[in-house]
Amino acid sequence: MLYSVKMQPTACVQLPVKSAATLTSDPIVMKESSDQSLVEAALEGDTEAFVRLVTNHKKRVIGLAGRFTGIREEMDDICQDVFLKAYAHLGSYKKNAPFEHWLSRITVNTCYDYLRKKKHVKTFTECGLVYDIADLTLDERSEAEEAYRMLYRALVKLKPPERLVITLLELEEKSLREVADLTGWSIANVKVRAYRARKILRKIIKDEEP
């Protein structure tokens, strides 16, 4: 059954060997251990714990979904699908890796599925925009917006694997190794797809320029 949580015996969480003081002061370790305990609680049927996991990670998931669609309803659908999949397969999460990485893989797969479903849609949908950097001048903002629109008009014309690779590499600033891990493709495959994507993007942009 897809949406049933499989109960699993609690596995031993392997944290790096550190002193108690370091463990409590290291925010990354604290976050990971907090995620681990929330996952364990969720597996035991505590839905509140799962909701807390959602609250902790939703911003990142929504942010990544926003790289593939500007339509809010679609963004919402993608993110809900991500967390529904996470809930359904929580039992398969291996506790020796950070929860965030596991969730990122689900997010990337869901976004890729979305791109494949929408592969015939070649138009860019305008949407409200926000800036990661707050202190941009008006000119910088309008220049960034123009670049954003130009890039996305070109990105929608790429094939789903190429768009996924270029988005992760260039907009999400992931390394080749990270993209390979997230997509399950080999590094060589990621390189080839990135090369092709760049080539096509250059051509599209050149054709668009007056």
Place this chain on the structure above:
Amino acid sequence: MKQNRNLEQLFKAAKVIRPDAKEVEAGFESRLSARLSEEHQKEAPLSVWTWRLAPIMAIPLVILIMISAFLNFQERRNLSSPIDAYESVQMMIYLEGD
């Protein structure tokens, strides 16, 4: 080369912008919970139908039990007849004092 630089510039500029997702973030947990329970309800019909089909499945079961009981009864009756005959002969012998 110029195109390559243009592409890099586009990436650099576009990187700082994201679609406004405040509306998606707001109340996301509630919508997700609603969808989770909706998905659970979608699962429910299977169990509901199992219960609904139970009486229908019970009818052939009852018929089978009845047939089996009837056959057992018949078998016992067939077996009991010779015993009864034997007993009545014994009784006659006893009564007649032979």
